[in-house]
Amino acid sequence: MTHWLFGDQLGPHFLPSDDAGPGDDTPLLMIEALSVFRRRRFHRAKAHLVLSAMRHRAAELGDRITYVKADTYRQGLARAVGDSAVSVHHPTSRAALRFVRSLPQVTVGPARGFLVRTTDFTAWADGQGGERLRQEDFYRWVRHGHDLLMEGDRPAGGRWNLDHDNRQSPPRKEATLPVPGPYRPREDAIDDEVRRDLDRWEKDGSVSFVGRDGPRLFPATRTEARRALERFVEQRLRTFGPYEDAMLAADPVMSHSLLSSSLNLGLLDPAECVERAETAWREGRAPLNSVEGFVRQVAGWREYVWQLYWYFGEDYRHSNVLGHTAPLPGWWNDLEADDVRARCLATVLAQVRDTGWTHHIPRLMVLGNYALQRGWDPAELTDWFHRCFVDGYDWVMLPNVVGMSQYADGGRMTTKPYSSGGAYINRMSDMCGPCVYRPTDRVGEHACPYTAGYWAFMDRHRARLEHNHRTGQAVRGLDRLNDLADVLAQERTRGEGPP
Known part of the structure; x- marks a missing residue:
């Protein structure tokens, strides 16, 4: 029986058996499907990394593997094995799992690459x-x-x-x-x-594609x-x-x-x-x-x-308890970092544009925080993270964005929304000093979009967050802001352009 390797199943632990070695003669199959890249506008560095990794693995496996370049997985499978039986380890996305389970010739084995069954x-x-x-x-x-x-x-x-x-x-x-x-x-x-x-x-x-490619930075x-x-x-x-x-x-x-x-x-x-x-x-x-x-x-x-x-099941994808529906603006989708004046956001967006990567705090407290404060659609944001990060996959980004970053599940995964004003970014980075905005300013020419956005977010969701033990004190602080009306008016007129 031929064993099918998906493009994220490239290590030795994804071979047909744990002890498979040079003497194992199980035929292998890998399919490079162009339709994957047509469905989403991926970061070019990500597309490069994935295809490079797949082709390098095929070169290592030599005559043992059939490597097919096709328009779709279904087309590649038909060309490589026809109706012959195929095995595959549990794929990493629900869409891929539904697809392989719909094929009568395919036997799906357990997932690998994780510690817990x-x-x-x-x-x-x-x-x-x-x-x-x-x-x-x-x-x-x-x-x-x-x-x-x-x-x-x-x-x-x-x-x-x-x-x-x-x-x-x-x-x-x-x-x-x-x-x-x-x-x-x-x-x-x-x-x-x-x-x-x-x-x-x-x-x-x-x-x-979006973003820049090369030289390759990741294995x-x-x-x-x-x-x-x-x-x-x-x-x-x-x-x-x-x-x-x-x-x-x-x-x-x-x-x-x-x-x-x-x-x-x-x-x-x-x-x-x-x-x-x-x-x-x-x-x-x-x-x-x-x-x-x-x-x-x-x-x-x-x-x-x-x-x-x-x-959590497929319905988790549609979680949106905060009712955020604003579309992602074009400058964000196109990674136009040079148009952004807020130094932290410009810096992080440029990192994503140039490498397809930034570490977990910029993802959560700069990118995710800004999107949360602006009420952007969590499903759109999940797709953006999936497309624009070299380590982004559906299973990675769905819980991380819907649950952790955007609190769209209402607390099933985390105890509070991860939103903060400019003070946090100022404390944990060196990005605020040269910025045109001031982390302490809520209104006016130098008002930090994170500081103003934080209070506008807390006010917008006051009824929900005042009963959360981790956000209740901040909500009560709204009543002590003598400029809250000015903050809210300012945020309503900010528009969709880059800050």
């Missing part, structure tokens, strides 16, 4: 009540079950969560963190071939991904924790691992990532707060997001 999560979540789940409870359960950073039945160091130690503001006298840079791959002939194809598709009108092979993991653990992990939530305008990567795209392409397995980090701590090569922060990202948050994508 979906059935185990379902049992855990049902036991929690199933409606308002919390990542911290899940994270502790995973740590126990997989013996991660444990000392017997106790968490290493006596605390489960060292997040309090990982919220330092960035160093004020440094434009960049004094740490070695991340691993960067070298392009080869396959990358050149992909770029020529992308150029040709754009020229003939087959597809349209496209398992060898490159393992080198990236090694460099992070050995040279960057020790400084990851303290500045995990900080931002520097000239240093978009800080001490972050940049491993998310490799994990989501299937080039790395999460177990090897967290085990390497834990070993570094146990051998005294990295502090516990940095290691715990990284483990929480991979074994906690990433796993949690994957599981909620399936557990």
Whole structure:
């Protein structure tokens, strides 16, 4: 039976059996479907990375794999195997799962590339009540079950969560963190071939991309991904924790691992990532707060997001309890960062335009925060994050945007909306000093769009948020603002243009 590999199932753990090696002769299939890129206006760097990774994997597998370039998956499958039986591991999107299950010749196996089986999560979540789940409870359960950073039945160091130690503001006298840079791959002939194809598709009108492409910044092979993991653990992990939530305008990567795209392409397995980090701590090569922060990202948050994508069901996609329906403006969709005057937003939007990546705090507190305050449609925003980030997939962005960033689910995933004024950005970055706006100003020529937007958002949803124990105090603060009417009038006239 032929085994079909999707483009995000590229590591050895996605082969037909766990012990499949050079002697395994199971024929393999991979389909490069142009229709994927026609359906959405992807970031060009993302399209380049995905196609480069697929073609590199096909080159590694040699004669064992049939690599088909087709207009659609269905067409490629018919051309490669006809009506013959095919196996495939559980795809990572609901649309792909529906498609493979609709094909009578295809047998769908369990998902791989995650620590927790979906059935185990379902049992855990049902036991929690199933409606308002919390990542911290899940994270502790995973740590126990997989013996991660444990000392017997106790968490290493006596605390489960060292997040309090990982919220330092960035160093004020440094434009960049004094740490070695991340691993960067070298392009080869396959990358050149992909770029020529992308150029040709754009020229003939087959597809349209957004953003800039090249040189490739993220791993496209398992060898490159393992080198990236090694460099992070050995040279960057020790400084990851303290500045995990900080931002520097000239240093978009800080001490972050940049491993998310490799994990989501299937080039790395999460177990090897967290085990390497834990070993570094146990051998005294990295502090516990940095290691715990990284483990929480991979074994906690990433796993949690994957599981909620399936557990909450398809209707979760349409969650919009705040009633936000404003469309994304053209300057945002086209990544026109040079038109933005607000320095934090211009900086982060330029990072996305130029690389297809920025770390989790700019995503949440600059991009997501701005969209939330303006009442943009969460479904449109989810699609934008999916298209514009090299690590973006439906399962990644749906819970992260609908639940975490936009609070469109009303608190099923998080306890409060993640909205803040300019004071937070000023505290956690170096971006406010040279900005034309002032983080303390709510009205007037220099009014920070985040500060004004925060109070307008709180006022708009006063009835819902005044009963939330994490936002009630802020809502009560609305009545102490003597310029609230001016703030609201200003926000009503702001328009859809860039701030």
